[in-house]
Amino acid sequence: MTNNNTFTPSLTDINSEEFRLAYNKFVAQGDFIALTRQFEQGFTQAGKANELSFTVKGCKLSLLDTGILLAEPEQLAKPSKSIVISSGIHGNETAPIEIVQQLVSDIIADKLTVEHRTLFIMGNPVAMNIAKRFQTENLNRLFCGKYKNITPCYEKFRAQRIETYVSDFFTAGAEGATNFHYDLHTAIRNSKYEKFAIYPFQHGKSWNKEQLSFLADSGVNTILFGHGPTGTFSYYSSANFAAHAFTIELGKVRPFGENNMANFQAMANNLAKLISNSDIALKDFDNKDFNLFEALGDITKVSDEFKLFVADDASNFTDFPVDTVLSTDAGQEYRTTKQGESIVFPNANVGNGQRAALMVVPTSLA
Ligand SMILES: [Zn+2]
Incomplete structure (x- = not known):
């Protein structure tokens, strides 16, 4: 027990x-x-x-x-x-x-x-x-x-x-x-x-x-x-x-x-x-072969007024045009600002102070 x-x-x-x-x-x-x-x-x-x-x-x-x-x-x-x-x-x-x-x-x-x-x-x-x-x-x-x-x-x-x-x-x-x-x-x-x-x-x-x-x-x-x-x-x-x-x-x-x-x-x-220590023939790294993303920041739920305008079942890496409002909360809003800005792990059902989504943007390696 x-x-x-x-x-x-x-x-x-x-x-x-x-x-x-x-x-x-x-x-x-x-x-x-x-x-x-x-x-x-x-x-x-x-x-x-x-x-x-x-x-x-x-x-x-x-x-x-x-x-x-x-x-x-x-x-x-x-x-x-x-x-x-x-x-x-x-x-x-x-x-x-x-x-x-x-x-x-x-x-x-x-x-x-x-x-x-x-x-x-x-x-x-x-x-x-x-x-x-x-x-x-x-x-x-x-x-x-x-x-x-x-x-x-x-x-x-x-x-x-x-x-x-x-x-x-x-x-x-x-x-x-x-x-x-x-x-x-x-x-x-x-x-x-x-x-x-x-x-x-x-x-x-x-x-x-x-x-x-x-x-x-x-x-x-x-x-x-x-x-x-x-x-x-x-x-x-x-x-x-x-x-x-x-x-x-x-x-x-x-x-x-x-x-x-x-x-x-x-x-x-x-x-x-x-x-088994077998050879794996790897291609040299090339940005073109990848979709690379870096984090921009979290959308954090601050209060019970929080609204996320993205369905909880939205696909990861769904992207939005610049200037799209994705959430509102206690007088604040989250508005996209970057080209290719995309959402990962959206979930409006979190406690206050917790992450409701992670925002990411495309990136590349030097
Ligand atoms: Zn898992």
Whole structure:
């Protein structure tokens, strides 16, 4: 039972017969989704890499927790990379979970060779099981310790654990290793550009063009450059571990089994190549191959009088002519001022003082 002030996770004993049977089945068949959903809140002795480990062709696989699988090759390719591939931070975003499933099952079936340390994550198994974005709190707002500021709930518990696994993972990487984190999502709303990535704020560091070329080659050529620190998972890895990290939106949410996986194959293939240290022939960066956007600012709801003249289901990146009134609020209005000014994540149903939309404008890299 939970109330507002406590949350006690229901953890499965890894020595129980139920767990052993399911784990042995996973080792034999590689169905990571099934195992993750069966023990949604986690198990006892979580985080110990040697408790639940097995080896496939020179790669040690360790189940650290529900939905958290560490793959460590005995021989690391050089230069070495530490790669996090995460999915299901929002539980109903099934296509990314199925991408992780495919990679993990291919590794276990010995169809994919792991040459770089990789951490696979299915982020919110409880929400996966109820086919919702989250149970109590949006997990992708809780990183960088922001989970500390909320009342106890499953997502608070899970965010803390995930931060620890990722921190341990990057910290244990080979000296000089390059860190990567691809946090895969699907969007709730339509988007003028079906696939897009959010590149976390870099605090003045330059945007990495080779990474942008990798994303474009993976089918994602619309990029939104972050404009400040956030509590997202990709920002956590970027800011704390200098990872090349991205929140990647792969299209619209669909239930398990209803995704057209061909639509995600370019991304899945490139992640497989990255893990297995295969060559990926990338085009040199060219602004013409991309839709690049930078943030202009937020439309913030100030009072109960707030009105947003954009439907909540408007497509992301819908653009408006200059001088269009997009919202009014307590005697103020928001009027577009820039050519190509576009709206992202509009949502009028937020509390006073919160962001009702993000405004962006096209940009290019020098
Ligand atoms: Zn998401």
